[in-house]
Amino acid sequence: MEYEKIIELLPLYLNDQLSVEQIKLVRRMVDDSQSLQEELIFLQSIKHSIKSENIKSPGEWGFMRLKHDILAEESRSEHITPSDVEKNKQGWWQKIAIAASFAFVIQSGYIIQKYSIQPERYHTLSAIELKNAVKVKFMAGVSESDIRTLLINLEGNIVKGPSAVGIYYIIFEDRQSAVVSLNTSGLFEYAELTQE
């Protein structure tokens, strides 16, 4: 087998993705070639470095946001207003829409119950009064893990954002105190109450 083909196989060899025959071939070629041995050491070092890299993902916080967004989507997809019915001239659509708008009232409670593990902390987007939220923008360079920790400690729930300019809306039980905490944390460009 060509040398370059073995070079291509070496990462797969390290990842234990080769067949038994391929493994035997690679081992034989590596044993006979100092340059292949050096290439293998080099790749092992890269792999070790990448595997050891500490990159913190959103974790539970990210799932909380996902759950919220799923709930909001499910609620939106069930909702058809009576005005939509009047705008539409097709009879069959009217009957379905009327049925759906009554069904929404019954189902929205079911959806919240079905999808929420902590119902007291989650709301459908349609149920949230954005005017009762806190509007924030994070400082540049702040780590998401720091923000996550702070918001979990303050029991804040992100209900909207980020916008294209990085603005979020967050709901707190006590938004007045939350604004003070956020502004003194050093993590935010600003945190302000939305208009009541």
Add this chain to the structure above:
Amino acid sequence: MEQDDVALIKRISDKEMLAVEELYHRYENIIYRFAFKKLSNEFDAAEIVNTVMLEVWNTAARFEGRSKVSTWLIGIAHHRIIDHMRKRKYNHVNIDEIEPAADETNAIDMHKIVHVAQIRRFIDGCLSKLSAEHKQVMELLFFQEATYEEMASCMACSIGTIKSRVYHAKKLLKKCLEKQLV
């Protein structure tokens, strides 16, 4: 594991929240790392994770099992990253169109590189200097342990392109390490 993943996707297509939670915890770190390598921004990478999982929630019924679930997820992430970069007007340079610099074709003293105990100390710094695309292929290859075929499927390009990116990424790393060891 793959059978478990496929079963999870089926449960998600039935709108089971516990299933999406399990899938999220299984793959959020991988998707986040992949996005972060490209975007170098924690918030944007987190946004991609959320977008990918929402798309899974909405399209799970369409998953046909022609690829591994992990390949499917990274593929979605790849496309959402491109959309995100367009929206945010990221400056994107197609590295596949850039000819390797003339000095990259010079012989590299691998003997010197690998027989120095401090190689691992310098590799982190050299990895950080790679382009986003090179970081992504190295991430997929060595963290995700994807095959060339899976990587090509994820990143919607040919196997030849993937192998070329891996080749050039290694070459750039070697050049960087050589400079560190002077």
